[in-house]
Amino acid sequence: MKTMWHYVMKQKSMLVLNLVCAFGFVIIELGLPTLLAKMLDQGVAKNDFDYVKQIGLIMIATILVGIVLYLGLAVVGARLNTRLVRDMRTDMMDSIQDLSHQEYEKLGISSLITRITNDAYQVMLFMGMILRIGFITPIMFIFSLFMIVRTSPSLTYFVLGALPFLLGGIILIGKKSGPLSSKQQSNLDNINMILRENLTGLRVIRAFVNEKFEEKRFDKVNTDYSESSKKLFKLMAVAQPAFFFLFNIVIVLVIWFGIVQIDNSQLEIGNLIAFIEYIFHALFSFMLFSTVFMMYPRAAVSAGRIQEVLDIEPAIKDGTMEIDEAATNGVLEFNNVCFAYPGESESPVIRDISFTANPGETVAFIGSTGSGKSTLVQLIPRFYDVTRGEIKIDGFDVRDYPLKTLREKIGYIPQKALLFSGTIAENLKYGKSDATEAEMLEALDIAQATEFISQKELGLEEPISEGGSNFSGGQKQRLAIARALIRKPAIYVFDDSFSALDYKTDATLRKRLKKETTQSTVLIVAQRVSTIMHADKIIVLNEGNVVGTGTHRELLQSCSIYYDIASSQLTEEELA
Numbered sequence: 001m002k003t004m005w006h007y008v009m010k011q012k013s014m015l016v017l018n019l020v021c022a023f024g025f026v027i028i029e030l031g032l033p034t035l036l037a038k039m040l041d042q043g044v045a046k047n048d049f050d051y052v053k054q055i056g057l058i059m060i061a062t063i064l065v066g067i068v069l070y071l072g073l074a075v076v077g078a079r080l081n082t083r084l085v086r087d088m089r090t091d092m093m094d095s096i097q098d099l100s101h102q103e104y105e106k107l108g109i110s111s112l113i114t115r116i117t118n119d120a121y122q123v124m125l126f127m128g129m130i131l132r133i134g135f136i137t138p139i140m141f142i143f144s145l146f147m148i149v150r151t152s153p154s155l156t157y158f159v160l161g162a163l164p165f166l167l168g169g170i171i172l173i174g175k176k177s178g179p180l181s182s183k184q185q186s187n188l189d190n191i192n193m194i195l196r197e198n199l200t201g202l203r204v205i206r207a208f209v210n211e212k213f214e215e216k217r218f219d220k221v222n223t224d225y226s227e228s229s230k231k232l233f234k235l236m237a238v239a240q241p242a243f244f245f246l247f248n249i250v251i252v253l254v255i256w257f258g259i260v261q262i263d264n265s266q267l268e269i270g271n272l273i274a275f276i277e278y279i280f281h282a283l284f285s286f287m288l289f290s291t292v293f294m295m296y297p298r299a300a301v302s303a304g305r306i307q308e309v310l311d312i313e314p315a316i317k318d319g320t321m322e323i324d325e326a327a328t329n330g331v332l333e334f335n336n337v338c339f340a341y342p343g344e345s346e347s348p349v350i351r352d353i354s355f356t357a358n359p360g361e362t363v364a365f366i367g368s369t370g371s372g373k374s375t376l377v378q379l380i381p382r383f384y385d386v387t388r389g390e391i392k393i394d395g396f397d398v399r400d401y402p403l404k405t406l407r408e409k410i411g412y413i414p415q416k417a418l419l420f421s422g423t424i425a426e427n428l429k430y431g432k433s434d435a436t437e438a439e440m441l442e443a444l445d446i447a448q449a450t451e452f453i454s455q456k457e458l459g460l461e462e463p464i465s466e467g468g469s470n471f472s473g474g475q476k477q478r479l480a481i482a483r484a485l486i487r488k489p490a491i492y493v494f495d496d497s498f499s500a501l502d503y504k505t506d507a508t509l510r511k512r513l514k515k516e517t518t519q520s521t522v523l524i525v526a527q528r529v530s531t532i533m534h535a536d537k538i539i540v541l542n543e544g545n546v547v548g549t550g551t552h553r554e555l556l557q558s559c560s561i562y563y564d565i566a567s568s569q570l571t572e573e574e575l576a
């Protein structure tokens with residue numbers, strides 16, 4: 001409720017307008033039966049047709065005002081509701097942008113997607129109800145009850161007698177629907193997860209002819225979701241017939257005893273008709289309001305899931321030190337760095353690593369798969385923070401840098417080249433928003449991408465599909481390299497970024513890079529010895545430990561692990 005209230009209070013003027021429309025509508029709705037009773041008892045019964053006409057005109061005017069106010073209520077409510085859900089989604093998106101990888105992994109990407117889409121939608125449905133009927137119904141109920149008591153105190157007991165049953169039912173449904181809603185939303189997370197995996201991994205599924213297996217996996221989560229939904233809908237479905245059953249009993253009793261009172265001249269027929277109308281309004285508003293209550297647990301679960309995202313304190317916090325960017329040039333130091341992934345603290349992935357990389361130098365990392373190479377370079381832009389030790393850039397701990405300043409210094413090219421839907425130019429501008437066409441063409445030239453882009457009909461304006469699926473792996477890697485080159489950072493981090501290139505392109509690209517990066521610090525993670533053999537310093541990793549440091553030549557002599565890797569890839573002459 002705190003979440004919803006926070007967003008509603010941001011739109012105070014709309015809220016007041018909503019309340020005015022609701023209040024006006026109630027007065028009109030309840031005014032009509034009162035006018036009708038007057039028309040029947042004082043006009044029709046006494047054959048005073050002027051009075052009937054007069055009341056009739058007032059009734060028409062009342063209806064017209066009622067329609068305008070009801071329309072106003074619908075328009076204001078819809079505007080207010082869409083605005084508050086828009087704000088909620090924007091805040092969640094802002095919050096998600098600040099999350100560290102640790103939190104992404106904890107919540108799960110699919111769950112985050114469900115929260116920002118379906119959970120926000122559930123809250124929107126609930127708020128829509130509150131704004132449309134949540135305001136009208138309590139006012140309507142209180143006014144109707146007042147009119148009921150005023151019209152016939154003795155018949156009021158039948159209405160009051162029905163209320164405890166209604167109240168009990170609402171509480172029962174509210175209690176049961178909370179856990180069911182929670183289950184339903186987490187089942188929806190699972191559906192999204194399987195769906196996401198299936199859609200992104202379609203080629204693997206087809207290659208392994210695993211469509212049936214995946215269908216079964218999806219069928220299971222889909223059935224779980226429909227089971228939890230079925231239980232919830234059943235619960236809601238029972239509520240309405242039960243209410244109408246109760247409502248009809250009350251009406252029958254009121255008509256029965258009302259006729260007796262008319263017979264005894266204790267009640268007039270117009271008043272009985274108005275009384276029935278008031279009962280309808282009173283009980284119907286009560287029932288509508290109870291629907292709001294019944295929907296509340298579900299919306300509360302969704303709002304709680306949204307609040308959970310908004311409340312997360314990112315583990316990676318912005319540094320506050322003011323750093324003169326002009327005075328920095330990219331000296332990178334690792335001092336006794338240790339790192340363990342959160343939750344797996346017993347087994348560090350990086351163990352006590354120290355090295356220095358200076359501008360103009362290329363430092364390469366090689367080692368078996370899982371030896372910690374990618375983890376190590378991800379510590380530099382602070383995707384994770386070191387568990388022990390420190391990483392310094394130009395003498396300052398990376399944790400002291402404002403994240404923006406730190407990350408702007410680094411051109412990071414991830415292991416899996418990721419492009420965004422848009423055009424080639426838009427993707428390059430991701431590296432530098434004000435990049436000129438000449439800068440883009442130069443970056444593409446260095447990244448050896450000119451040739452394949454010149455073959456594209458639209459050149460820089462060639463569209464890139466979702467995830468870059470209309471480009472080959474090697475083309476994507478070259479575009480990702482160009483995207484980093486364009487910002488001319490102080491430190492380049494190539495995380496196995498040449499793996500999809502053929503040997504010739506790999507060699508030409510590195511030659512061009514060498515010329516381009518004379519003032520920058522270059523870190524290269526690679527599996528291929530040929531990619532890194534000309535590096536100024538090669539660091540060999542094994543199970544998170546440095547087992548060798550030196551040039552290619554030095555390591556062939558001094559590091560057996562490096563020799564084994566090199567001898568499995570190079571010819572005898574190359575090794576000699």
Ligand SMILES: Nc1ncnc2c1ncn2[C@@H]1O[C@H](COP(=O)(O)OP(=O)(O)OP(=O)(O)O)[C@@H](O)[C@H]1O
Pocket residue numbers: 105341344349367368369370371372373374375376415
């Ligand atoms: N997000 C993560 N959470 C927990 N453990 C992880 C995570 N990412 C990697 N690891 C573990 O950390 C270790 C090092 O992984 P890393 O990706 O750094 O290795 P790598 O040397 O780059 O491997 P490769 O050459 O295959 O890319 C592995 O044992 C891996 O299982």
